Amino acid sequence: xxxxxxxxxxxxxxxxxxxxxxxxxxxxxxxxxxxxxxxxxxxxxxxxxxxxxxxxxxxxxxxxxxxxxxxxxxxxxxxxxxxxxxxxxxxxxxxxxxxxxxxxxxxxxxxxxxxxxxxxxxxxxxxxxxxxxxxxxxxxxxxxxxxxxxxxxxxxxxxxxxxxxxxxxxxxxxxxxxxxxxxxxxxxxxxxxxxxxxxxxxxxxxxxxxxxxxxxxxxxxxxxxxxxxxxxxxxxxxxxxxxxxxxxxxxxxxxxxxxxxxxxxxxxxxxxxxxxxxxxxxxxxxxxxxxxxxxxxxxxxxxxxxxxxxxxxxxxxxxxxxxxxxxxxxxxxxxxxxxxxxxxxxxxxxxxxxxxxxxxxxxxxxxxxxxxxxxxxxxxxxxxxxxxxxxxxxxxxxxxxxxxxxxxxxxxxxxxxxxxxxxxxxxxxxxxxxxxxxxxxxxxxxxxxxxxxxxxxxxxxxxxxxxxxxxxxxxxxxxxxxxxxxxxxxxxxxxxxxxxxxxxxxxxxxxxxxxxxxxxxxxxxxxxxxxxxxxxxxxxxxxx
Amino acid sequence: xxxxxxxxxxxxxxxxxxxxxxxxxxxxxxxxxxxxxxxxxxxxxxxxxxxxxxxxxxxxxxxxxxxxxxxxxxxxxxxxxxxxxxxxxxxxxxxxxxxxxxxxxxxxxxxxxxxxxxxxxxxxxxxxxxxxxxxxxxxxxxxxxxxxxxxxxxxxxxxxxxxxxxxxxxxxxxxxxxxxxxxxxxxxxxxxxxxxxxxxxxxxxxxxxxxxxxxxxxxxxxxxxxxxxxxxxxxxxxxxxxxxxxxxxxxxxxxxxxxxxxxxxxxxxxxxxxxxxxxxxxxxxxxxxxxxxxxxxxxxxxxxxxxxxxxxxxxxxxxxxxxxxxxxxxxxxxxxxxxxxxxxxxxxxxxxx
Numbered sequence: 001x002x003x004x005x006x007x008x009x010x011x012x013x014x015x016x017x018x019x020x021x022x023x024x025x026x027x028x029x030x031x032x033x034x035x036x037x038x039x040x041x042x043x044x045x046x047x048x049x050x051x052x053x054x055x056x057x058x059x060x061x062x063x064x065x066x067x068x069x070x071x072x073x074x075x076x077x078x079x080x081x082x083x084x085x086x087x088x089x090x091x092x093x094x095x096x097x098x099x100x101x102x103x104x105x106x107x108x109x110x111x112x113x114x115x116x117x118x119x120x121x122x123x124x125x126x127x128x129x130x131x132x133x134x135x136x137x138x139x140x141x142x143x144x145x146x147x148x149x150x151x152x153x154x155x156x157x158x159x160x161x162x163x164x165x166x167x168x169x170x171x172x173x174x175x176x177x178x179x180x181x182x183x184x185x186x187x188x189x190x191x192x193x194x195x196x197x198x199x200x201x202x203x204x205x206x207x208x209x210x211x212x213x214x215x216x217x218x219x220x221x222x223x224x225x226x227x228x229x230x231x232x233x234x235x236x237x238x239x240x241x242x243x244x245x246x247x248x249x250x251x252x253x254x255x256x257x258x259x260x261x262x263x264x265x266x267x268x269x270x271x272x273x274x275x276x277x278x279x280x281x282x283x284x285x286x287x288x289x290x291x292x293x294x295x296x297x298x299x300x301x302x303x304x305x306x307x308x309x310x311x312x313x314x315x316x317x318x319x320x321x322x323x324x325x326x327x328x329x330x331x332x333x334x335x336x337x338x339x340x341x342x343x344x345x346x347x348x349x350x351x352x353x354x355x356x357x358x359x360x361x362x363x364x365x366x367x368x369x370x371x372x373x374x375x376x377x378x379x380x381x382x383x384x385x386x387x388x389x390x391x392x393x394x395x396x397x398x399x400x401x402x403x404x405x406x407x408x409x410x411x412x413x414x415x416x417x418x419x420x421x422x423x424x425x426x427x428x429x430x431x432x433x434x435x436x437x438x439x440x441x442x443x444x445x446x447x448x449x450x451x452x453x454x455x456x457x458x459x460x461x462x463x464x465x466x467x468x469x470x471x472x473x474x475x476x477x478x479x480x481x482x483x484x485x486x487x488x489x490x491x492x493x494x495x496x497x498x499x500x501x502x503x504x505x506x507x508x509x510x511x512x513x514x515x516x517x518x519x520x521x522x523x524x525x526x527x528x529x530x531x532x533x534x535x536x537x538x539x540x541x542x543x544x
Numbered sequence: 545x546x547x548x549x550x551x552x553x554x555x556x557x558x559x560x561x562x563x564x565x566x567x568x569x570x571x572x573x574x575x576x577x578x579x580x581x582x583x584x585x586x587x588x589x590x591x592x593x594x595x596x597x598x599x600x601x602x603x604x605x606x607x608x609x610x611x612x613x614x615x616x617x618x619x620x621x622x623x624x625x626x627x628x629x630x631x632x633x634x635x636x637x638x639x640x641x642x643x644x645x646x647x648x649x650x651x652x653x654x655x656x657x658x659x660x661x662x663x664x665x666x667x668x669x670x671x672x673x674x675x676x677x678x679x680x681x682x683x684x685x686x687x688x689x690x691x692x693x694x695x696x697x698x699x700x701x702x703x704x705x706x707x708x709x710x711x712x713x714x715x716x717x718x719x720x721x722x723x724x725x726x727x728x729x730x731x732x733x734x735x736x737x738x739x740x741x742x743x744x745x746x747x748x749x750x751x752x753x754x755x756x757x758x759x760x761x762x763x764x765x766x767x768x769x770x771x772x773x774x775x776x777x778x779x780x781x782x783x784x785x786x787x788x789x790x791x792x793x794x795x796x797x798x799x800x801x802x803x804x805x806x807x808x809x810x811x812x813x814x815x816x817x818x819x820x821x822x823x824x825x826x827x828x829x830x831x832x833x834x835x836x837x838x839x840x841x842x843x844x845x846x847x848x849x850x851x852x853x854x855x856x857x858x859x860x861x862x863x864x865x866x867x868x869x870x871x872x873x874x875x876x877x878x879x880x881x882x883x884x885x886x887x888x889x890x891x892x893x894x895x896x897x
Contacts, residue, residue, distance in 0.1 A: 334780060354782035363780065371780050374773045376840070385770055386781040388763060395763055404763040 006074040008033050008219050009054075009188055014068035016049055016060070023049050024243045027068070031188070036210065036220045038234035038251065040227065042263055042439075042467040045240040047223055051190055055082045055092060089187035091174035093194055097166050101159035106141040108158055109173045115140070144176035147216070148209040162321055163298075164202035167194055171206075175213070189213065190221045195229060196465060199319045199494070207233045225467055227256045239263055260468045278312050278504040286310040286488050287361075287456055292339035293512075294323070294330025301326035301337075302512030308456070308490055313482050315503030315520065316492040317527065323512035324492050325366055328458035332356045332363045334371070343456070357390045362454035364445045366461035366492070368438070372445040375434035379426060382433050382444050383418055384411040387451040418447035422477055439470025446477060456488040457481075463498060475502050496527055562835050564887075568852045575859040582866040587738030589859055595728070596854040598745035599810045603803035603827045604834075604850045605749070606796045608756055611841040612765075613792035614772030615668055617831070620679035621824035623664055623686045624800020627657035632805060632814050633713065636722055637701050643730075646723035646809055653801040660686075661797030665790030676838075680824070687821050694816045717814040726809045745810060752799065757843050759795075768792055772839045803827075826881065829853055829888035853888075857881045 007030035014027040024046045031037055041047050052059055053066050056079025060066055069076050072088055079085045082092070099108050114137055116130035141154045150168050158166060171194070177186050191210070195203040203226075210233055214220055222234060230237055231251055239247040239262040247262045287308040294301035301323040308314050318324045330337035333353045341348045349355045356363070365371035374382050387393040388406070394414070396405045415429040422443040426436055433444060442462060449457055459478060463471040479502045482489050493499050499506050500520045507517040508530040516530045558566060579586050603621065610618045618624075631653020635645045638652075664682055671678045695712040699705060704717045718724075730744025759765045771778045771788045779785050804823070808814050831841060834849020860880045861873040 332780070334776075353780055354784070357782040365780065370774075371776050374770055374777050376773050377770070381766075381770070385766065385777075389767055390782050392763070406761050406763070406766055 007031060007071075008035075008073060010069075010071040010074075011050075011054070012069045012071065014050065014053060014066060014070070016046075016053060016066040018063050022243060024053075024066070027245055029238060029245065029248060031219050031221070033187070033219055034214045034217045035236060036214050036222060036234045038230035038237045039221055039223045039240065040225075040230055040237065040259060040263055041240035042469055045263075046243040047240055048192070050240075051092070051192065051221070051223070054079075054090065054190070055085045056080055057082060086177065089177075089185055090190070091177060091186050091188070092190040092192065093167070093170045093174055094192055097170060099158045099166060099169060102157060104155050104157055105145070105152060105161075105165075105169045105172070106137050106154045108169055109141040109144060109154075109176050110137045111173075113177070140176055141172065144172040147175050147213065148172060148206075149212060150205050150209060164198045164206075164320075167198060167202075167206065171209075186218060188219045188221070190223070192223045193225065193465070194222075195224055195226055203229065225465070227259045227468065230259065231256065263468055276504070278309075280309055280312075283309045283311050286344060287490075288340075288342040289327070289331065290340040290342070292327065292330060292337065292341065294326040294335050294337040296323075296326040296329050296335040299323050299326040299329070300512050301330055301509075304339075304509070304512070304514055306507060306514055306517075308488060310488055311482075311486050312504045313479070313489045313491060313502055315499035315506035316490065316509060317494070317496055317499050317506055318509035318515070320494060322509050324494075324509040325460060326512070327509070328363050328460050328490065328492060329365075331458070332361075334365075354390075357386070357452070360455040361458065362386070362449040362452050362456075363458040364449045364460060364462060366464060368441050368445055369434075372448075373433045373441060376432060378430045379419070379424070379433060379436075379444055380411045380415045380429050383415045383447045383451055386448055387453075391452060393451070414451065415447070418443075418450065422447055423473060439466035439474070442466055442470065442474055443477070446474065450481060453485070454487060456490065458490050458492070460492045461494065462491065463493065463495065471498075478502060496524060500524065500527075565833070565835060565848065565852065568833060568856065572852060572855045572859065575856070575863050578863050578867075579859070582863050584862050584866050585738050587736050589862060591739050591741075592858045592862075593851070593855045594746070595742055595810060596858050597851050598728075598742050598749055599807045600803075600827065600830065600854055601749045601846065601850045602752055602806050603800055603823065604830045604846050605752055605756060605843075606799035606803055607827060607831045607836070608841050608843070608846065609768065609792040609795040609799070611831075611836060611839060612760065612772045613768045613789045614775060614839055615789055615792060615796075616676040616679070616838050617828045618679060618793075618796045618800070619676050619824050619828065620664055620682040620686075621796075621800045621827055622683035622820035623660050624657060624797040625804040625820040625823050626686055626690050627660050627797060628653045628801035628804035628808075629690075629814060629816060629820065630656045631801060632719075632808060633697075633699060633704060633717070633816075636704055636717065636719070636814075637699050639701055641721055643723055643726035645719075646726040646805065649723065649805050650802055653805065654798065657798040657801040658794055661794035662790060664797060665793030668793055669786045669789055683824055684821070687818065690820075691817050713816055715815070715817050715819075717816070719808055719812060719814060723805075723809045724812050727806060728810050742810070745806060748806060752802070753843050753846065756799075764788070764791070825885045826853065826857075829885040832888035833884065853884055856884060 010030040012028055014024055015022070016024040027050060039047055054070060058081070070078065077088065100111070103111070115133040117133045119129065119131055121129035138154060145152050145154060145168070148168055148171060152165055152168050156165070158169060161169070174186055174189055194206060198206060207229060210220055210222065222230065224230060231254055234251045237249055237251050237254060237259065238245055239259060241263060285307045289304055289306045292301060292304045298321055304327055316324045316327060326335065329335050330350070331341055333351045333356055337350045341350060343359045343361065346359065348359055369375060374385065384394045388395060392404070394407045394411050396407045397403065398405060412429060418424065419426060419429060424440050424443045424447070426440065433441060436444065462474050462478065466474070475498065478489055478491065481487055491499065491503060503520045505517055505519045506527065508515045508527060510530070518526055518530070576586060576589065579589050606621060606624060607618050610616065631649040634652040635649035638648060640648060667682065668675050668678065699713055704713050706712050706714055727744040727748050728742040732743050733741040735741065760769065767778065767783050768788050768791070770781070771783060771785050775785050830849040830853040831845055832849065833853050834845035834847070836842070836845040836849070857877065857880055861876040864876050865871065865873045
């Protein structure tokens with residue numbers, strides 16, 4: 001039997017429990033050389049745990065190891081640490097960047113594996129005085145970048161790179177790990193949501209480089225929430241749900257809806273949308289932004305003028321880094337901003353979140369963990385806090401308002417009702433926010449905003465990093481909230497289809513300015529043109 | 545399964561109470577058991593432990609507001625103590641004898657605590673992230689500055705000033721005739737010849753503990769906890785983060801001032817000059833041993849921590865001393881108390897919630 005008949009990676013009867021809580025159950029699969037395996041599943045389905053087992057992460061060993069066997073090229077292995085896995089030619093690109101910001105791409109790619117040059121100082125002081133061989137480093141880095149076939153300046157500092165280039169740098173680093181005496185060349189690359197932070201073109205070029213890598217014989221495990229990508233690029237699709245493999249199928253001929261259905265175990269239609277016609281004539285302007293500029297790093301807003309009508313859902317789209325995220329952050333006062341913001345005829349003083357909140361607006365931040373949640377506190381606190389501080393809800397007053405006592409019972413009841421309404425999966429309302437999965441955390445953020453009963457709600461990237469099932473729920477909750485309580489919603493998202501599914505009209509931001517506004521019913525090609533900076537030739541009647 | 549259940553329950557208890565606390569509590573218990581064997585009176589020992597608990601508890605409580613607002617452990621406690629010392633000396637200068645002088649001292653220390661605490665809070669707002677290091681030096685430098693002031697301030701009550709020059713305050717001033725045991729003797733219960741419960745002092749602590757507990761349940765208190773938990777979240781909820789932090793520092797400073805007055809009325813002396821220098825560390829250690837972390841603390845942490853810390857510091861020297869029959873008590877006391885501080889600081893990041 002030749003080497004090529006043996007699967008590169010085989011996982012047999014893998015099971016894992018955390019303190020009696022079964023998270024993986026009898027996982028079996030194999031992976032051939034050059035095969036691209038798409039791994040999909042809802043948050044918490046066990047994808048990351050499976051990858052952690054493959055890499056021998058400490059977390060697995062500390063919680064009692066795992067059951068079953070991992071075979072690489074037919075031999076059983078059990079890695080004690082990720083560096084052992086690296087030595088066997090398994091590389092991983094993480095969701096979060098592990099790059100040194102003040103180093104160049106080359107330096108990051110070659111970090112700790114730099115080719116060295118022997119100098120006379122090494123003669124005296126030993127090999128610690130060897131110097132870096134910059135020329136060779138550049139050559140290796142260039143070659144690795146070349147394999148990706150992307151334009152990436154190897155001398156650029158990581159801190160100055162757009163987010164997509166950072167992702168490419170990470171992948172190039174894994175690719176540059178050629179065979180040496182301590183490790184075998186890269187054979188298997190695990191990509192954990194590499195496209196989550198990329199714009200569509202960047203994602204496309206990443207996908208094509210993935211294909212090229214597989215042609216070169218490198219097997220790839222590709223984890224993503226963007227299902228279309230899986231179908232486009234993968235050979236095999238493996239769907240996980242509740243710690244089990246639900247389906248392993250060849251990617252050819254599979255539809256997005258099928259995958260979504262397997263993932264959540266129920267029918268999810270991501271493309272369905274109810275078209276509604278919003279009557280702009282009879283609804284007044286509730287919020288007006290005039291010449292807004294916001295100094296938000298990476299998302300600079302230069303000059304935005306935009307009117308929001310009462311009761312509508314306005315989408316704000318555009319490429320990453322063009323400034324769409326800066327608009328709500330600046331209006332709220334979280335980043336230095338200028339210009340005029342008028343809400344219900346009253347001018348809102350910028351740069352103080354209190355003014356924004358007092359006016360009756362709320363903001364669900366794209367930075368859930370940093371801005372959106374009190375990770376170390378209970379769900380109750382997360383839901384009730386803003387309403388308590390801004391509107392004096394959930395308080396019992398004694399001594400003529402001198403003592404404002406936290407009304408625990410009311411907080412519990414209200415939180416419980418949101419947990420039910422938004423289907424937040426948690427053990428109890430006392431559970432800490434950090435223990436929830438991404439999708440459920442997002443629902444808590446929404447509950448927090450709903451609790452203040454805002455007249456206008458800014459929602460920034462509400463579906464970033466959450467799975468299909470939760471995504472549909474979040475979008476539905478927003479639409480329902482808009483319809484039932486008449487709340488105006490401004491939703492900012494990088495996913496155009498998502499905006500088109502619930503918004504009435506969509507403004508596209510390019511280079512810190514509103515480049516165009518179209519009704520959501522306009523064909524997506526029109527939006528595509530706007531995003532790449534070309535004005536539409538046809539009048540769709542969206543700009544009101 | 546049936547055999548495993550009690551073990552599981554036991555594990556749950558260890559996890560929730562914390563292994564270090566269980567070990568320290570068992571050690572303290574063993575000291576109480578050893579005491580009669582070594583010839584130390586258990587009644588006296590227990591009485592001493594309770595006394596020291598009451599003396600120190602409010603200063604440990606002074607850690608709580610700053611921990612909640614995310615300013616970290618209040619290493620600048622000497623600043624609060626200085627406010628307390630100013631209150632104490634002014635009260636003696638006014639020269640009203642008896643327990644009334646204690647409440648006068650609290651009254652006089654308050655403006656100093658508010659002003660110093662406010663300034664200290666402003667400083668800490670400018671050094672976010674490095675509060676504890678800066679706080680330590682605020683404490684140290686304020687002590688040094690006051691060493692000059694104690695000599696220069698125009699006090700002239702004969703019980704306080706140096707006898708030979710008639711000016712400048714002494715290093716230790718007796719509060720006898722003023723507020724010595726003002727709280728200790730209030731409703732105190734004498735159980736045996738050696739065992740006295742200082743009810744008044746414990747009640748006084750309980751009162752303050754209740755106030756802080758209640759405060760943390762109010763709107764402002766909730767905001768304080770949120771600021772400590774995630775300042776960006778708090779800001780996005782319309783909270784003025786700097787103002788809440790300043791408030792917490794003022795509260796901590798004032799509690800430190802009241803704490804030292806309680807300490808003095810039981811101890812019997814006002815200790816000036818270098819007296820406040822090392823007062824922060826035992827309080828910091830006590831709350832850490834009680835299970836608090838750098839940004840989470842509860843009243844229960846204060847009570848458990850103070851009792852364990854002071855219990856060990858009181859009991860170890862006396863028991864050890866009696867067992868080895870030489871007078872090593874001071875050496876052992878220093879070794880034990882600094883050892884406890886060292887131990888507590890190494891556990892600083894480990895949060896038990």
